[in-house]
Amino acid sequence: MQDDLLVKIRESAGPNPAMELPPKIFKEMEGEFLEYIDGQSLTVRFPVKESYSNPFGFMQGGMIVAAIDNTLGPLSLLLLPPSITTYVNTKFIRPVKMAYEFIDVTGFAVERSPMRIDLRAEVKSPGGKLLATCTSSSAVMRRLRG
Template sequence: MKNNLFWKTMEGLRPLPNVAQLLGWKLVKHEQRTREIFVEFDASSALTKPVGKIQGGMLTAMLDDCMGPAIYALLEQHEIALTTKMATCFLRPASPGRITGIGKMQRRCGDTCYTRGELKDSMGRTLATATARYKIIDLAPRNPVEA
């Protein structure tokens, strides 16, 4: 699995996705055994609303960028994951600066994965949580069916 899109990106063989760059995404560690990923975001003031707090859609994108990589780290080389359903709960306002994220793949059932995610501020307070469902798409070329 270390030869998949995620790990090639982490090794610098592929560019970091634009959205990850915008969010200030950085891998801290991946725990294969627990299927968890730990990341940091350097949330800039470009992500804020007029009141100076991080916009909720940006926090949702951060959660997606915790949960998605938790799946991508475990996928085969020819698989990708698409978010099909996501529910976010906002618990407190987020300020620009370092935000930590944890994503966990809870289970995979065929071509469907279920995840949960959490964002925390620099004081360890939970900012937002989410659960999501992802569809796994197999991009491997198929042999034509004999007619």
């Protein structure tokens, strides 16, 4: 799944020597593609690392948003030409505990046009509890369009 989906993402992105896929941060966060439902959703698993903890012993919000971005980015590439995020809004519902081995982030396509895509994401614990939600919009980069 991992390698097949990565090939599909690279093909969707088109030839662009400036794009590194997967990006360094995806590799650093050890993202693992779990499921792609064509044109609808992408689920990625991220380990919860001690180095991601905030002063209260929970996963720092910025790292949760990074996991979301590392899910919505590949999903957007599978749905449209390369785009950049123009809006992101994250709601934290429950803390991500350091005791969790991982979090699963699922990104969903909400609406798309030739120049824009709206996405949403859900972050869940290993037991399936909803931890955070996100809405996002991205605009297709004109100079990278074919």
